[in-house]
Amino acid sequence: MSSVKTDIPSAILTGHGRIAGVIGWPVEHSRSPLLHNYWLRRYGIDGAYVPLPVQPGQFELAVRGLQAAGFKGANVTIPHKEAAYALVDELDHSAKRAGAVNTLIFEKNGRIRGVSTDGSGFVASMKAAGHAPQGKALLLGAGGAARSVAAALQDAGLHVAVTNRTEARSEALAQALPGLERVAWDEWESRLGAYDLLVNTTSLGMEGGPDPLFCPSLAQASSSLIVADIVYVPLLTPLLAQAQKQGLKTAGGLGMLLHQARLGFREWFGQDPQVDEQLEAFVRQSL
Known part of the structure; x- marks a missing residue:
């Protein structure tokens, strides 16, 4: 049994909190909420990361709603990656090369930047x-x-x-x-x-x-x-x-799984999170 401590402090969330999530259908299998909320608590960040079940055909409507609600961005999983690629205003080098987008970053000017971190x-x-x-x-x-x-x-x-x-x-x-x-x-x-x-x-x-x-x-x-x-x-x-x-x-x-999440977290929550034994042990417990 691992001796690595996996204890983390309580969550912090106020009306000023930064919010992001993962869009998919289904989405309950995703480990991303577990991972990102661990980091949020570990670094004492006022924010939350939530699962967002969005049916096929409703992706753009959902994304525009998240923007309007003040979300900082979202991860995208099956079956919406092609829709995400088509929707974004700007594709970075990784997304162009991968032909896919798994990370949406909502810019202050209203534009959406698409990234592939896999x-x-x-x-x-x-x-x-x-x-x-x-x-x-x-x-x-x-x-x-x-x-x-x-x-x-x-x-x-x-x-x-x-x-x-x-x-x-x-x-x-x-x-x-x-x-x-x-x-x-x-x-x-x-x-x-x-x-x-x-x-x-x-x-x-x-x-x-x-x-x-x-x-x-x-x-x-x-x-x-x-x-x-x-x-x-x-x-x-x-x-x-x-x-x-x-x-x-x-x-x-x-x-x-752990390393591909770092860029989105850094963009949304302003902290470059670390992947270490403590994080790995925490996620392993859910597998």
């Missing part, structure tokens, strides 16, 4: 774990998370390859991110020795996901391969368990 959160989590990405990376999956992570890795100077069961999706991703290598799904296990980093960006291996027992062969991996998984329920996926059994370095999805 890719940068992944890279930051890897660095924090002592696994700074370098060399060649192979990504499993070609969805929105894959694009965010691939773009961030490319920006960090890595050669990035992608493999996906549906070739049309990996082809579309390669067109969106020039320089991306494509690998056939039935070939990537045999070619694994050529890569320094393997990242599962799919929901394969997730509890309740399409294939919770997803555990491909890592027999061809070099001894220096780092295996990462963006899934954090369970914390130790079958893929990570197999990698550890082979003596490979691993990184779970919890770190990405």
Whole structure:
């Protein structure tokens, strides 16, 4: 059992408080309220972060209402990320590269700035774990998370390859991110020795996901391969368990979850929060 203390002081909230939230449908599964409200209490900030269930088709109406109500911004999750991308007045570099927006920042002039923090959160989590990405990376999956992570890795100077069961999706991703290598799904296990980093960006291996027992062969991996998984329920996926059994370095999805939240918190609440053992232990308790 961890000896790290997870106690935090009581919340502070007045009529002057800063408010933000997470928009999704459904949204009750999101760990973001837990995470942000922990930080708010830890730093003694007058504010709150709330879950905002918004049905498809009501996204713009909801966002305009949040602006009018004085919210500072919001995170965006499924199924509203495309709507968020189309709605914002300004896309930063990360959002343009990722083709998605997961963070809305309401500016004082009434404009909305859109940011994608998933890719940068992944890279930051890897660095924090002592696994700074370098060399060649192979990504499993070609969805929105894959694009965010691939773009961030490319920006960090890595050669990035992608493999996906549906070739049309990996082809579309390669067109969106020039320089991306494509690998056939039935070939990537045999070619694994050529890569320094393997990242599962799919929901394969997730509890309740399409294939919770997803555990491909890592027999061809070099001894220096780092295996990462963006899934954090369970914390130790079958893929990570197999990698550890082979003596490979691993990184779970919890770190990405924590690090991707920092930018939004800093913009909304004026404090650059820290990701440390105390925070990780607190969030782990909910998983």
